[in-house]
Amino acid sequence: MRIDVFSIFPEYLAPLKLSLIGKAMDAGILSVAVHDLREFTHDRHRTVDDTPYGGGAGMVMKPEPWAEALESVFAESTSTDARPVLLVPSPAGEVFTQAMARELATAQHLVVACGRYEGIDHRVSEWSAEHADVRFVSIGDYVLNGGEVAAMVMIEAIARLIPGTIGNPESLTEESHEDGLLEYPVYTKPASWRGHDVPEILLSGNHGAIARWRRDRRLERTRAVRPEMLEALPAEALDKKDRAF
Numbered sequence: 001m002r003i004d005v006f007s008i009f010p011e012y013l014a015p016l017k018l019s020l021i022g023k024a025m026d027a028g029i030l031s032v033a034v035h036d037l038r039e040f041t042h043d044r045h046r047t048v049d050d051t052p053y054g055g056g057a058g059m060v061m062k063p064e065p066w067a068e069a070l071e072s073v074f075a076e077s078t079s080t081d082a083r084p085v086l087l088v089p090s091p092a093g094e095v096f097t098q099a100m101a102r103e104l105a106t107a108q109h110l111v112v113a114c115g116r117y118e119g120i121d122h123r124v125s126e127w128s129a130e131h132a133d134v135r136f137v138s139i140g141d142y143v144l145n146g147g148e149v150a151a152m153v154m155i156e157a158i159a160r161l162i163p164g165t166i167g168n169p170e171s172l173t174e175e176s177h178e179d180g181l182l183e184y185p186v187y188t189k190p191a192s193w194r195g196h197d198v199p200e201i202l203l204s205g206n207h208g209a210i211a212r213w214r215r216d217r218r219l220e221r222t223r224a225v226r227p228e229m230l231e232a233l234p235a236e237a238l239d240k241k242d243r244a245f
């Protein structure tokens with residue numbers, strides 16, 4: 001997978017080179033390029049914004065720099081490849097979920113447009129739709145100062161699902177939101193710590209009982225913290241023992 005990110009603060013995306021994403025890039029599983037939007041301006045002040053038509057507070061990001069920037073990478077998605085996906089982090093977007101991360105992990109080319117100020121001139125996304133599949137995406141019901149943090153969240157959630165990125169793919173199976181339940185609590189040595197003991201069952205070596213205990217903790221946690229997730233599960237996702245819990 002190729003990912004191109006555009007921002008007026010490219011250094012914001014530097015942490016992507018760390019940890020798993022960095023290793024995936026070194027292994028050639030993933031390429032992530034971060035571009036400075038101001039490289040696509042041509043005036044002395046490298047202007048990227050202007051006042052909003054219709055009045056109102058704040059500034060809007062100009063279409064010209066964005067069109068030049070996006071064109072520079074859309075063109076590299078050869079005609080034989082699938083269309084690139086343009087992700088636009090926005091508080092007005094569809095909510096980003098694990099299911100969306102799984103879907104986007106199958107894309108060949110992701111382009112992420114990090115907006116600032118009051119957002120990007122809407123004609124940019126309209127024009128982009130001729131060249132890419134455009135998705136406005138929100139990472140939650142709160143407003144950030146720009147799309148960079150949202151881009152980091154989405155790129156990490158997507159990239160870790162690309163085969164070869166995570167060392168042990170089994171660790172992707174019983175995660176929160178992967179199968180509709182929250183994950184079970186985890187423990188490691190020492191078995192007793194500051195008067196708190198690891199649940200006996202986990203020391204028993206009885207793998208069937210341990211699996212049941214973990215499943216029960218997932219159901220308990222999901223019911224307590226995110227009951228709507230339990231309600232949303234298809235009937236066939238819960239077996240007889242689950243329902244009895």
Ligand SMILES: Nc1nc2cc(Br)ccc2s1
Pocket residue numbers: 089090091114115116117118119137138139140142143144145146147148150
């Ligand atoms: N939750 C989010 N807030 C914002 C703000 C701006 Br400005 C750009 C993107 C996003 S995503």
